[in-house]
Amino acid sequence: MSQAPSPRTVVGCTLLVIALGAGVTACGSGGNPLSAEPYDAADQVAFRGPTGDGKKADPDKPIEVTAEDDDGRITDVTAVDASGRYVAGELSADGSRWHSTSPLAAGAHYTVRVSTEDEDGAPGRRIMTFDTGKPRTKKRLGVTFGPKAGKYGVGQPITAELDQPVKDKAQRAVVERALKVDSTPAVEGGWHWVNDKELHYRPKEYWPTHATIQVRSNLDGIKIGDRLWGGKAKPLRIATGDRVIAVTDAASHSMTVYKNDEVIKQIPVTTGKPGFETRNGVKVVLGKEYFVRMRGTSIGIAEGSAESYDLPVYYATRVTWSGEYVHAAPWSVGSQGSANVSHGCTGMSTANAAWFFENVREGDVVKVVNSYGNTMEPFGNGFGDWNLAWKNWRNGSALVAGNPEGPNPQDAARLRPTAV
Known part of the structure; x- marks a missing residue:
């Protein structure tokens, strides 16, 4: 030497x-x-x-x-x-x-x-x-993570909203690689591009109970394209609570609520009648509203028709943006447990609706089985993310490169119509 x-x-x-x-x-x-x-x-x-x-x-x-x-x-x-x-x-x-x-x-x-x-x-x-020197352009890509900091159910996806579209797959890969999600306990998960400006992250299975999830972006100062560089992003920290899953069987007109895999409540319900069938599949609680005024016109029912309605509704737990709720329906108590008579929502007695309202939080899972309705959409109407098989979810990543079964690459106000 x-x-x-x-x-x-x-x-x-x-x-x-x-x-x-x-x-x-x-x-x-x-x-x-x-x-x-x-x-x-x-x-x-x-x-x-x-x-x-x-x-x-x-x-x-x-x-x-x-x-x-x-x-x-x-x-x-x-x-x-x-x-x-x-x-x-x-x-x-x-x-x-x-x-x-x-x-x-x-x-x-x-x-x-x-x-x-x-x-x-x-x-x-x-x-x-x-x-390293400064980028040659002032155009920066902003990222906003969701939901807000707080405690959620085990079905809550993470969202990343971009302030400008990213269409090129190579540029998407740069963005996705820089978006980091760490959970304690650690779980397998991945990002899925919903569209050019939005990504969702979910684990292969539901989040663990009482987990801590931290989300951050490493994009600041990173070149994404010829005229686009990454900007700063506020990190996010959320936690999960108990594993609460409510399963509604439209055929038996009943809801079974599980907490940490143990049955804690069985509730007689009514779901959507023919022509207004409740969506099958997994949905995630989006929010809770003590009072909602529900009108048939919000879901395309003509005012004055035989199906028209205008009702005050209490203890309404929202599961889709298009107006599907779990809520109190005192007018249908006689059918709850025996027939499906609603316009798509899951109705129950006021006492049971109040109990449900008090015992679920955003991110908890509401699953409907044996309905004649279509399966809940994966995106655009709430969080139907869990209705995509893991292989299909992985196909939405810019990093998978055609191998969705391989290891992970990384370890506006809106109108909300209602239905009853």
Whole structure:
């Protein structure tokens, strides 16, 4: 290790190079090279950084690290910015070259740590730092996470709303890779692109009970496209409560409510009659309204027709934006438990509706089976996300690349018509 450094080890003036170690040889304690302190690998490694305008590095250009000594090789490279964001990269099989494969952030300070070994197996180390310049455009992509911070049921999806559309698949991959969801306990999950401006995240199964879920974006300063860079996003933290699942059997006119897999209540109900069948499938509680005035005109029933109605409704738990609720229906008590007579909602006695209202929260699961209605839409009318099989959910990721069964790539006011 006594030859002069290769000219290619000199880093441009955009980079500050810090070499650690004191040239310790491979002759460590007992002659075991693994017991030696890392030697200074400055003459063994060449760093080709993203050179810029002489002051800051160009974030559009990749990092490349090469082994300059035929008798040594690179064993590991980590590149991380001051906020803790790591740069993905690939190391060649022979240890001769490492290069970054994910974009750098603009306006960031990076530290690159390179580990090497010589022909005797002795470890070497080189550390380099550099700063990246600002993006060339002021156009930034904003991300807003949902729901609001708080406690939710185990069926609550995470949403990410973008302030401008992202259509290109490669750009979508950059965005999706930077959106991080961590839960304690950890579960398998993934993002699904609902449209060009909205993503949903859900686990393969429901969230664990009493879990903590933290959501953040690493997009700030990251180049997404030629004229689009990532902006800052407010992180989100939510928690889950007990596992509450209400299963309505439209054929037996009954609802069974489970809490942590134990039955806690059985309720006689009525669901949608022919022509107004209640949707089958999994829905998620969207909110609770003590009083709602429900009109037939809101779901397309002509005023004055035989099906027309205008009713005060209490203890209304919403499960779709189009107006499906679980609510008190004192006018149909005689049919509850024996017939389906509603216009699509799940009706029950006032006492049972009050109990249900008090014992569920947003994000709890309401599942309907054995109805003649269509299956709840996955998107656009609430949270029907769970009605997509996991394979189909994974197909909505920009990172899956045609392998939905493989491992995860990462570990406005609105009108709300009502029906009764």
